[in-house]
Each structure stands twice: as structure tokens, then as C-alpha cells.
Amino acid sequence: MQGIGSQMSVAYKDLCLFLDVHLPAGFKIPKFDLYNGQGDPVAHLRGYYSKMRGADGKDKLLMAYFSLSLSGAALEWYTRQDVSKWYTWDDMAQTFFRHFQYNIEIIPDRMSLTKMEKKPTIRIREYGLKWREQAARVNLLMEEKEMVEYFLQAQEPTYFGYFISAVGRPFNDVVKMGEMVKYGLKSSKIMSYSALKATTQAIQNDT
Numbered sequence: 001m002q003g004i005g006s007q008m009s010v011a012y013k014d015l016c017l018f019l020d021v022h023l024p025a026g027f028k029i030p031k032f033d034l035y036n037g038q039g040d041p042v043a044h045l046r047g048y049y050s051k052m053r054g055a056d057g058k059d060k061l062l063m064a065y066f067s068l069s070l071s072g073a074a075l076e077w078y079t080r081q082d083v084s085k086w087y088t089w090d091d092m093a094q095t096f097f098r099h100f101q102y103n104i105e106i107i108p109d110r111m112s113l114t115k116m117e118k119k120p121t122i123r124i125r126e127y128g129l130k131w132r133e134q135a136a137r138v139n140l141l142m143e144e145k146e147m148v149e150y151f152l153q154a155q156e157p158t159y160f161g162y163f164i165s166a167v168g169r170p171f172n173d174v175v176k177m178g179e180m181v182k183y184g185l186k187s188s189k190i191m192s193y194s195a196l197k198a199t200t201q202a203i204q205n206d207t
Contacts, residue, residue: 029065037073041100044069045093059089066092074100108134110142114153124182128175148174 030051035044048069052062063086067078077099086092108116113135118127131154135147142150148171152163155178162181166174 029068032069034071035069035074036071037077037100038103040104041097042104045096059087062089063092066096107137107139109138110150113138113150116154117156118154124178125175128171128178132171144171147171 032051033044033047035041048066049062052065063083067075070078078096081095083092086095113131116131116134118124122130128151131151132147135142135150145168148166148169151171151174152160152166155163159178159181163174163177166177169177
């Protein structure tokens, strides 16, 4: 991309990476699931290629419109590439995979799940959804009973005691229970475990 001094050229010939690529007559660009640099890059490549089956064998077309399936950091990565080094779709796909393969190399395990604590600004339901998404990536898939047990271990002491009765229940029920506990604590309809412990200790001392 050429520029004059500190100014960057925004001319079409400088911004378009594949000037000589045009859509075949009658070909409609499908709606893609966007990849932002997080998640399995191979899964994204497979999904993209599946939707672009009508362009099979047209490598430059596949490479040119791959950017439409990207967003955020992944799109920025794509626009910085030297496309003259990509002779085939496989060249581009390999480059893409190598850059984002860390997403599948650094996968969560059971121990890391117990350390995935909820931030105060995140709602219980949102936290439960993100936690379960990470649990689904663990090698040797976890059954729901085991998933619930590790989820309970990740809870802070304020909530942990209330969740004990959730053992053996479906994961969704546990999340709903968490929402009820948070509401109860916030509205003072139930007493926090720390307050309950202090009250119990004071009573015992008086006794």
C-alpha cells in the first residue's frame, strides 16, 4: 500500500488485494459466520469453504472473499498480508491456520475451569454460559454431572455454600439457582455466609 509522507493511500488499487478477481455470473455471496481471531481456525476454514462450494477450484475467488468472513483482529491480520505469496487457496489457509493455531493449542483443562472466577460486573447467566463454552473445549468431554461439580469449585465462598444442594442437578438449574442466590443476597432476603458465620460465632460466645 503506497502513501505520500505520513499519508496512506486509500485508492481502490491500493486497498483492493485482488484487483483481477470478479464474481462469476449468478454467484451470490453467502452470509458468513465471522471469525474475530478467537476459536478454532480450522472450524472456521471448514465452515467458509462449505458455504463457498460454488467457487470450488477458483482459488483466487476463495482468497479474495475470505475477508468477508473475518472481523476484528482477524480482519486486520488479513489486510496486512502480502497476497503475492499466496498462489493457491491452500497457501492462504495454511498461513491463516499457523497464525491462529494458538487458539487450539492453549485449551482449558479441568483445573483451569476451577480457577475461572466470575467478575463482579458479569451476570450469573453470562458467566455460566462462558464457563460452559470453555468446559466444552476440554479434552475428554465432561459429562454434565462432572461439569456441575467443577463449576461449583469455581464459585467464591459467598455462593459456594448455597450451591451444595445443586449437586446432581442439570447445569442450567445450577445457573438459575445462582441467579436466585445473588438476588436474595442483594435484596437481603437471605443472609450471606460470612454474616451468618459471624452471627453464629457471637451467639456461641454469649452462650
